[in-house]
Amino acid sequence: xxxxxxxxxxxxxxxxxxxxxxxxxxxxxxxxxxxxxxxxxxxxxxxxxxxxxxxxxxxxxxxxxxxxxxxxxxxxxxxxxxxxxxxxxxxxxxxxxxxxxxxxxxxxxxxxxxxxxxxxxxxxxxxxxxxxxxxxxxxxxxxxxxxxxxxxxxxxxxxxxxxxxxxxxxxxxxxxxxxxx
Ligand code: NI
Numbered sequence: 001x002x003x004x005x006x007x008x009x010x011x012x013x014x015x016x017x018x019x020x021x022x023x024x025x026x027x028x029x030x031x032x033x034x035x036x037x038x039x040x041x042x043x044x045x046x047x048x049x050x051x052x053x054x055x056x057x058x059x060x061x062x063x064x065x066x067x068x069x070x071x072x073x074x075x076x077x078x079x080x081x082x083x084x085x086x087x088x089x090x091x092x093x094x095x096x097x098x099x100x101x102x103x104x105x106x107x108x109x110x111x112x113x114x115x116x117x118x119x120x121x122x123x124x125x126x127x128x129x130x131x132x133x134x135x136x137x138x139x140x141x142x143x144x145x146x147x148x149x150x151x152x153x154x155x156x157x158x159x160x161x162x163x164x165x166x167x168x169x170x171x172x173x174x175x176x177x178x179x180x181x
Contacts, residue, residue: 004052018135024113035060044089046127046181048134059131063124073108077101087176096148130181
């Protein structure tokens with residue numbers, strides 16, 4: 001159990017759909033611990049397994065002082081939308097206005113294989129959608145409107161970490177104030 005290096009944009013693992021968890025074993029519980037520790041150390045508000053190089057459908061979050069994790073999640077989204085800034089620990093220092101569903105009902109399993117159901121609104125809903133996207137190889141910059149996406153691609157080109165294979169050093173401090181996902 002340890003803090004793991006966070007994979008940065010450009011790493012193919014971030015674009016690879018993750019596989020469902022089949023064994024709810026000690027290895028899975030160690031993965032959940034690593035995700036929590038790495039997220040809190042970053043600090044961030046959420047982290048998905050592919051972001052530490054593990055291609056399994058698992059993510060964690062820490063929003064409004066509460067932590068949680070979900071294995072093999074499925075999301076049900078409200079039609080009502082929210083607007084707001086979003087960032088990602090795999091795109092250090094960047095934050096852009098991203099439209100998301102206002103409410104989410106997430107179902108899945110805990111680390112012991114018990115079924116769980118999480119209801120989230122506002123930032124928790126945003127975090128659940130962002131992390132679930134990571135499991136499909138989708139990044140928040142894919143969700144931006146045309147104008148924001150243009151700005152994001154420019155910021156990526158200009159970022160210190162851009163074009164480096166797997167930089168070990170994260171950009172800090174960044175403007176997401178620990179709210180990156
Ligand atoms: Ni992210």
